[in-house]
Amino acid sequence: MVTTGTGTDETAGERRRLINVAYRLLGSLAEAEDAVQEAYARWYALPRSRREEIVSPGAWLTTVTGRVCLDALGSARARRERYVGAWLPEPLPDRAGQGYGAGLGNPGDPADQMVLDESVTMAFLVVLESMTPAERVAFVLHDVFRYPFAEIAAVLGRTPSACKQLASSARRRAEDARAPVTAAGRADVVRRVKQAWETKDIAALVGLLDAAAVMTADGGGRAGTVPHPIEGGARIARYMAAIAGRAPGLELLERSVNGTPGLVARVAGVVTTVASFDVADGRVTRIWVVRNPEKLRPWTREGLDPAVRSASR
Numbered sequence: 001m002v003t004t005g006t007g008t009d010e011t012a013g014e015r016r017r018l019i020n021v022a023y024r025l026l027g028s029l030a031e032a033e034d035a036v037q038e039a040y041a042r043w044y045a046l047p048r049s050r051r052e053e054i055v056s057p058g059a060w061l062t063t064v065t066g067r068v069c070l071d072a073l074g075s076a077r078a079r080r081e082r083y084v085g086a087w088l089p090e091p092l093p094d095r096a097g098q099g100y101g102a103g104l105g106n107p108g109d110p111a112d113q114m115v116l117d118e119s120v121t122m123a124f125l126v127v128l129e130s131m132t133p134a135e136r137v138a139f140v141l142h143d144v145f146r147y148p149f150a151e152i153a154a155v156l157g158r159t160p161s162a163c164k165q166l167a168s169s170a171r172r173r174a175e176d177a178r179a180p181v182t183a184a185g186r187a188d189v190v191r192r193v194k195q196a197w198e199t200k201d202i203a204a205l206v207g208l209l210d211a212a213a214v215m216t217a218d219g220g221g222r223a224g225t226v227p228h229p230i231e232g233g234a235r236i237a238r239y240m241a242a243i244a245g246r247a248p249g250l251e252l253l254e255r256s257v258n259g260t261p262g263l264v265a266r267v268a269g270v271v272t273t274v275a276s277f278d279v280a281d282g283r284v285t286r287i288w289v290v291r292n293p294e295k296l297r298p299w300t301r302e303g304l305d306p307a308v309r310s311a312s313r
Contacts, residue, residue: 029092032069032110043064084219086217091258091299092259093111122257139174141155190261212232225289271296
């Protein structure tokens with residue numbers, strides 16, 4: 001992945017792509033930013049003569065970012081064993097699609113540099129979490145970003161053939177995470193869930209939830225939530241209705257979450273919950289709820305833009 005040389009000016013333009021790679025590998029925007037920062041630090045630590053020998057600084061940075069992420073994935077498993085409750089990837093807002101116009105975005109904010117597609121849906125990221133670190137790196141770099149296995153081998157320290165096998169194994173797991181319904185169909189179901197949730201209509205919620213639906217919530221020990229997944233549409237419906245009853249002033253907004261229709265809950269203008277949904281045959285099969293405030297930082301501007309609120313009505 002490292003070849004021969006140009007100057008360093010073009011490295012600044014690589015940041016967006018590197019953030020996108022690192023987020024898909026790590027499932028955390030904050031950790032992705034740290035990994036990219038580390039890659040840039042190593043780049044600028046090289047002697048000037050060495051940097052000038054590298055023809056593709058972007059390829060060099062990708063290799064280093066991949067290696068940093070690989071190390072982070074290894075240590076993340078130990079950290080997540082100590083995590084309070086279920087761990088979920090950090091949800092991302094869609095700036096462009098939700099009233100964030102010119103002047104509202106911050107070029108330095110990693111959330112503003114994310115490309116949202118099916119490779120960042122919550123369903124997809126949860127499947128990535130089930131892979132080994134090497135499988136995840138091989139799969140994301142090859143299947144999502146189209147890097148050849150010869151270059152991935154430089155990241156993983158394995159042969160191209162071994163990297164191909166890793167990606168193939170990961171691909172079989174990822175097939176189940178492909179979006180089964182259209183965006184419009186998913187949005188309609190999520191909208192009806194919102195309406196039933198607001199009115200605490202348990203019967204309507206049960207009708208919208210698959211009988212075998214599962215809700216997983218991530219509070220990280222920083223926000224109250226169920227410590228274990230709730231299984232069964234009827235149980236989830238009763239839980240959702242109970243939450244609405246205990247949260248006066250709760251405001252539910254339809255928002256794109258990781259590129260698919262989701263819901264955001266606000267209390268007194270502050271985002272407290274972001275929910276993602278998986279839908280099949282017109283019913284919700286999975287709900288992922290993130291309440292850990294550390295993971296909701298990219299959503300803090302939700303309460304600052306009145307155009308966003310009016311657009312959601």
